[in-house]
Amino acid sequence: MNDQEIIEQIKRGDESAIDFLYKKNYRMMVKLILKNSGTEDEAKDIYQDALVVLWQKAKKPEFILSSKISTYLYSVCLNLWRKELERKSRHTSSEGMDYGESMPLDEKERISIVQKCISELGDACKQILIYYYYDKLSMAEIAEKMGFANADTAKTKKYKCKQELDKKIKTQYTPSDFLD
């Protein structure tokens, strides 16, 4: 499997491409962090975050791979580790990876509210909504991934899951809370 095929797989929402990359480059990325005064656990954490960054970026239509994937991951790992070292030097507490990139705090809070409601959904609902709204898969693709009879079934399920989520959120917050 070459780099372009891996990116295509990621764009299709196939996580096995990330599993493959994780194993393939694990040693190189961990060595990088170890050589820069990190522990293996820290290295693992940083490398996993770097793969999540690749997963998110590669899904964007404008994403163009301008180097080898391993080179890309290497530089993301290095940047994440530099940030982590800066954080450590400031003696601040760890807040984990910020997957939402830089955004105002109130928006972060809003997203965190919704995230909590998503976590209360069943696994299937969660997955369908991620496939539809985040991975932007078609109903036919969702049906195939989830093992549904057809696209119509997927559409119905998605509708019900979205309703359930909206209800959960709106019982606690009004849409106007989501405005600045």
Add this chain to the structure above:
Amino acid sequence: MELQEKIDQYLLDQLNPTDKAKFEQLISGDSLLKSEVAFQQSVIAALGNTSAIQLKSRLQKIPVSAVSTVNALRLKWIGAAAITTVAAGLIIFLLTGQEKTESSSESTTTEQISSSTPSKETVTVVTEQTTATATENQTAAVVEQKAIEKKQKSNTSVPVANELKAFDNSANFNDTETGNVSTPNADNSSAPANTLYTETNNKLSNLSVNVDTSNPKDKSYQFTGSKLTLFGDFNNKPYELLELNNKGQKNLFLSYNNEYYELIWGQMKKTLLKKVSNKETLDKLKVINP
């Protein structure tokens, strides 16, 4: 069309430019719609975060071989220390002119071999495998080496590690008669048919390495039980043994002086080291040992 569906299409960038512009105009004049769109935007962002957390949790479950914290620098120091000590031992031996006496019944095989070839410098290296988790595509268990020097002194009983004792037995066994020692081993399937193999369990953790520098121009290797002898000038620079697990097949490689050589497990015949020329294999080796 239901409003919710329209909002979805707008946020998922499924509207054509004209419809998009119209919808944006609608949003700007309707505060309720504006708040609903902002709400749905937050939902999509939160789903993205949930997806990232799920992906990370998936990665955490993938078994990977631990990377040893022994770095190359430390390895070089250990290697250099071993070489220096062995050289010093050899000088002392030559200066005092002491002859090796008969080995006692508790002597190790290494000592027996050395007493029959007193001119050879022998360094025994015990290798340590970090983790042995095989993965489906390619996982390499790279061995970082811990050198244990053994001075060859007459009448001196040298304490040996358990690993050494373990391979002593197999070495004795192989010393008796090699003609019928061949043992079927799945990992040796790629080896030539006319080669004799020692009984080894093909584990780097059980393998010890001797370096025979009597002929510096030589570049060959030989397995005797769980012992690998490297013939040639291998004491000048650090070397590393690498196990490449590729498509279910484990192959052993030697990395020395920026070159990779393939070794066949249990090769009893002294065999010339062959450089790895296959590009795919080289790439994989460079990934695990950049």
